[in-house]
Amino acid sequence: MTPSNLLIMAVANEKNDSMYSLINNHYSGLARTTPHDSEISQKIAKAFAYDDEDLGAIPAGANLGVSCGNPVVLGKLRQVSFDLNPQSTMKGETVVDLGCGAGFDIFQAANKIGETGKAIGIDMSEEMLARARLNAAKSSVTNVEFHQSRINSLPLPTESVDCVISNCVINLVPESDKPNVFSEIFRVLKAGGRVAISDILEKKPMGEAMRQDMGLLVGCISGASAVEDGYEKPAFKVRFSFSPLKDGHEPILLIAGYEDIAIIDKKHDLNIYKISEVFNIKDKPITSSTDSPAASPGCCCGNGKSLKKGDASRIAEIDFNEWVVYETKHPVEDPRWLSIKDTYAKVVRKLVSRNPTLGKPDPKKHHLESRIGASRCAIFTMNSNQIVTSQHYTSTSDIKEYFLRRRKAEEDGIHRTTNCIHILEGLDPEFVDVYGSCLMIDPIFFAKQDRNDVWDTLDLQDDYSDTELLPSLTDPDKYFRLKYREMRRFGPDFKHWRTVCSVTGSHLSAVGFQWKLDSIAALERKCSFWFRKPAHGSEGWDAIILCDPPLRRVFCAGGIIPQAMKSTPFQGGYLDFLGFDTLMKNSDGRFKEGPPRTCLFDDLCFYFENHSDVLFETEGASPAFVASVFLKKIVASHYMKVIDYFDIVLQRLSHIEYRLTRHIDWEGSASQWSEKQEQWSSLQLTLRRLTEYSADVQSILSSLQIPPTALDFPPRRPGISSSNSASASLASQLSTDRDFLAIHARLLTLKARVTSSMSWTQTLSSIMANRDALKEARRSVKEARNAKAFTIMGLVFIPLAYTSALFSMSGEYGPGEGRFWVYWAVALPMMILVSGAAWGLSRLDELGWRRWGKVKES
Numbered sequence: 001m002t003p004s005n006l007l008i009m010a011v012a013n014e015k016n017d018s019m020y021s022l023i024n025n026h027y028s029g030l031a032r033t034t035p036h037d038s039e040i041s042q043k044i045a046k047a048f049a050y051d052d053e054d055l056g057a058i059p060a061g062a063n064l065g066v067s068c069g070n071p072v073v074l075g076k077l078r079q080v081s082f083d084l085n086p087q088s089t090m091k092g093e094t095v096v097d098l099g100c101g102a103g104f105d106i107f108q109a110a111n112k113i114g115e116t117g118k119a120i121g122i123d124m125s126e127e128m129l130a131r132a133r134l135n136a137a138k139s140s141v142t143n144v145e146f147h148q149s150r151i152n153s154l155p156l157p158t159e160s161v162d163c164v165i166s167n168c169v170i171n172l173v174p175e176s177d178k179p180n181v182f183s184e185i186f187r188v189l190k191a192g193g194r195v196a197i198s199d200i201l202e203k204k205p206m207g208e209a210m211r212q213d214m215g216l217l218v219g220c221i222s223g224a225s226a227v228e229d230g231y232e233k234p235a236f237k238v239r240f241s242f243s244p245l246k247d248g249h250e251p252i253l254l255i256a257g258y259e260d261i262a263i264i265d266k267k268h269d270l271n272i273y274k275i276s277e278v279f280n281i282k283d284k285p286i287t288s289s290t291d292s293p294a295a296s297p298g299c300c301c302g303n304g305k306s307l308k309k310g311d312a313s314r315i316a317e318i319d320f321n322e323w324v325v326y327e328t329k330h331p332v333e334d335p336r337w338l339s340i341k342d343t344y345a346k347v348v349r350k351l352v353s354r355n356p357t358l359g360k361p362d363p364k365k366h367h368l369e370s371r372i373g374a375s376r377c378a379i380f381t382m383n384s385n386q387i388v389t390s391q392h393y394t395s396t397s398d399i400k401e402y403f404l405r406r407r408k409a410e411e412d413g414i415h416r417t418t419n420c421i422h423i424l425e426g427l428d429p430e431f432v433d434v435y436g437s438c439l440m441i442d443p444i445f446f447a448k449q450d451r452n453d454v455w456d457t458l459d460l461q462d463d464y465s466d467t468e469l470l471p472s473l474t475d476p477d478k479y480f481r482l483k484y485r486e487m488r489r490f491g492p493d494f495k496h497w498r499t500v501c502s503v504t505g506s507h508l509s510a511v512g513f514q515w516k517l518d519s520i521a522a523l524e525r526k527c528s529f530w531f532r533k534p535a536h537g538s539e540g541w542d543a544i545i546l547c548d549p550p551l552r553r554v555f556c557a558g559g560i561i562p563q564a565m566k567s568t569p570f571q572g573g574y575l576d577f578l579g580f581d582t583l584m585k586n587s588d589g590r591f592k593e594g595p596p597r598t599c600l601f602d603d604l605c606f607y608f609e610n611h612s613d614v615l616f617e618t619e620g621a622s623p624a625f626v627a628s629v630f631l632k633k634i635v636a637s638h639y640m641k642v643i644d645y646f647d648i649v650l651q652r653l654s655h656i657e658y659r660l661t662r663h664i665d666w667e668g669s670a671s672q673w674s675e676k677q678e679q680w681s682s683l684q685l686t687l688r689r690l691t692e693y694s695a696d697v698q699s700i701l702s703s704l705q706i707p708p709t710a711l712d713f714p715p716r717r718p719g720i721s722s723s724n725s726a727s728a729s730l731a732s733q734l735s736t737d738r739d740f741l742a743i744h745a746r747l748l749t750l751k752a753r754v755t756s757s758m759s760w761t762q763t764l765s766s767i768m769a770n771r772d773a774l775k776e777a778r779r780s781v782k783e784a785r786n787a788k789a790f791t792i793m794g795l796v797f798i799p800l801a802y803t804s805a806l807f808s809m810s811g812e813y814g815p816g817e818g819r820f821w822v823y824w825a826v827a828l829p830m831m832i833l834v835s836g837a838a839w840g841l842s843r844l845d846e847l848g849w850r851r852w853g854k855v856k857e858s
């Protein structure tokens with residue numbers, strides 16, 4: 001290095017050092033002076049979408065009102081689903097907050113990742129960290145730690161972090177050190193890790209004077225990176241740019257190695273921080289006409305008290321909205337949601353343009369528990385002597401070793417003669433990665449298992465795709481996916497409304513009859529089957545059955561913390577699908593215990609471990625049939641349980657049907673009507689569920705390519721062709737075509753019954769409504785008659801009273817006087833006259849109507 005270069009470096013270092021110490025002093029001052037939970041700090045935090053619940057869950061004194069976004073929400077931090085795999089040594093997520101201040105985001109992150117995770121705060125200010133540590137000591141959090149360091153050189157091991165968050169800090173780093181911040185983020189993140197940053201960008205050039213303004217620097221403004229700025233290092237490339245994205249101009253942060261991470265302009269009102277009295281603009285109203293205070297942002301100047309004299313008034317003059325607050329957008333929107341290691345992730349990435357479904361996970365799953373550590377696998381190996389052995393794995397490195405052994409044997413020229421059925425539970429990206437790359441599986445197989453087919457218009461706009469493959473591409477001997485329901489009974493406090501499995505996001509639906517069936521729900525489940533025949537001339541096939549993990553915890557409507565949920569199979573679970581004769585024959589009269597019915601994985605392992613002998617007896621069965629038969633049988637048996645459940649529901653329904661169709665029951669009080677309404681909505685819900693289930697069975701029929709004629713006996717499925725009658729009988733017992741067709745027919749029958757109940761009810765209710773209207777009309781006529789009688793009485797007495805009033809004035813005409821007869825002589829004719837006139841008028845009226853009616857009729 002030349003002396004002049006050394007000099008330039010020394011000057012730059014000195015400049016940086018003075019900048020660091022200025023910033024350090026400013027924020028250390030804030031750490032000392034900012035009061036606990038001040039109104040301004042709360043207002044600023046709420047302006048960035050932190051709610052009362054968030055703020056209430058962190059220690060008082062952690063929020064200094066110096067944030068400019070909400071990276072905790074953005075980072076979608078998760079708790080590892082530990083209890084799914086008790087043997088797992090996996091821990092909760094590790095999250096690092098760059099420039100953590102007094103721990104505002106760290107404490108929120110710590111709540112989200114749970115006790116087994118770790119939230120690490122990094123800050124260069126000793127006083128900030130002292131305040132953060134004091135906050136930690138005052139609360140009971142055990143999963144946080146703080147380190148004093150600059151963020152351009154992190155004291156953390158490589159690939160040790162799941163999510164990096166940062167809130168309004170990167171702008172404070174001197175320009176020449178900013179690239180190192182990103183290279184450090186890149187270094188410490190694990191493969192598939194996420195970045196969630198909230199910060200400030202320069203939208204239009206701020207000019208040298210502003211750039212040099214130290215008040216603005218410490219206030220997070222003049223250090224903001226400019227749009228179109230970029231940092232490049234061998235390992236990564238960061239670029240902020242206004243790329244013309246789909247809806248106009250959105251800045252985009254490109255970090256090579258992380259894929260493109262879009263950033264969004266939050267359009268917050270940066271002037272909110274001027275609510276501080278320090279800036280002489282007391283409780284200035286929110287300036288943006290479009291933003292409500294709750295949606296408005298802050299600025300990281302804090303309460304302004306630690307600014308130098310003059311800085312505050314100068315800052316108050318500036319309209320900060322000329323710069324933008326940005327946040328990285330959906331950091332998990334990466335093809336690596338499916339697979340995190342480069343080997344398979346590359347395949348996924350290359351196929352995204354062909355199958356957009358692979359690009360993004362199910363949008364409803366962002367909030368779910370981590371799938372990492374939630375998988376297990378069992379491999380059943382069948383050799384040519386019809387002996388089945390099994391190996392169980394919970395660690396990906398063991399599975400990798402298994403595949404390496406297999407490959408080595410093949411390379412050594414040892415021909416594989418064994419067939420393998422791999423039963424996989426859960427979608428741990430590492431498991432997906434090993435299987436995907438070792439067996440070279442189309443990633444659609446895994447992606448489709450992830451989808452829950454629950455959409456809303458926002459998801460559609462965000463380009464999430466769930467389109468099915470063309471039916472001509474489906475081949476049940478290569479791949480199929482079955483959707484089914486597991487009927488389960490829960491505790492009495494079970495609320496089925498918008499309750500989903502915490503790992504798969506699958507829905508728990510009930511029909512809600514509000515009686516005893518209320519604690520029973522149908523848990524949505526899926527399983528996928530994949531099969532590959534060996535290349536021509538060689539032996540040894542592989543089949544994979546991918547199952548959903550069992551239900552252990554759920555998210556209830558609106559909840560963010562998963563709740564443990566215990567359940568038992570409805571009525572003890574499905575009935576065994578192996579016939580009595582088969583059991584007798586294969587167990588020498590000593591019956592083995594039945595399947596555990598805990599989850600599909602356990603049940604499949606049970607059947608492969610205890611009953612694989614029946615598979616070898618189905619002479620002529622295709623390998624794909626052999627590998628998938630237990631799976632299909634269990635799914636069909638679950639459907640039988642669904643039908644059973646709806647049979648019970650229909651028994652209830654027949655009671656309702658009876659009552660709904662008896663007109664006598666419709667006559668009653670308003671409370672009876674509301675009961676009828678409830679019954680009506682139960683009928684509707686039942687119909688909706690049955691429609692859904694029959695559609696699912698319909699799709700099973702088409703994906704298994706079951707012809708409508710399969711009711712013929714013996715089955716004509718290409719899977720089995722046998723000449724031996726015993727084997728043919730077993731084969732017919734194991735065929736699932738008839739099962740699914742019969743299930744479909746029964747669901748349709750149940751549906752038809754509910755539909756007709758609904759139409760009867762509808763007809764009867766309209767008859768009853770008409771009858772009630774008629775009754776009402778009659779009542780009105782009666783009322784009118786009564787009114788008429790009263791009118792007549794009035795007509796009689798009013799003239800009398802009137803005349804009496806006239807004559808009461810003179811004594812001669814008074815009662816008992818000589819001319820009192822005149823009163824009667826006047827009053828009586830007047831009464832007759834008035835009554836006659838009234839009668840005449842009403843007759844005229846009637847005649848008029850009649851004539852008018854006649855005219856109309858003619």
Ligand SMILES: C[S@@+](CC[C@H](N)C(=O)[O-])C[C@H]1O[C@@H](n2cnc3c(N)ncnc32)[C@H](O)[C@@H]1O
Pocket residue numbers: 023024027028063064065066067068098099100101102103104105122123124125128149150151152166167168169172173220300
């Ligand atoms: C605007 S505050 C944000 C604090 C916190 N993120 C929050 O939202 O409450 C900036 C924080 O970053 C710290 N900081 C600034 N530059 C830093 C750097 N280069 N390295 C480490 N910490 C830094 C400051 O000490 C301060 O605590």
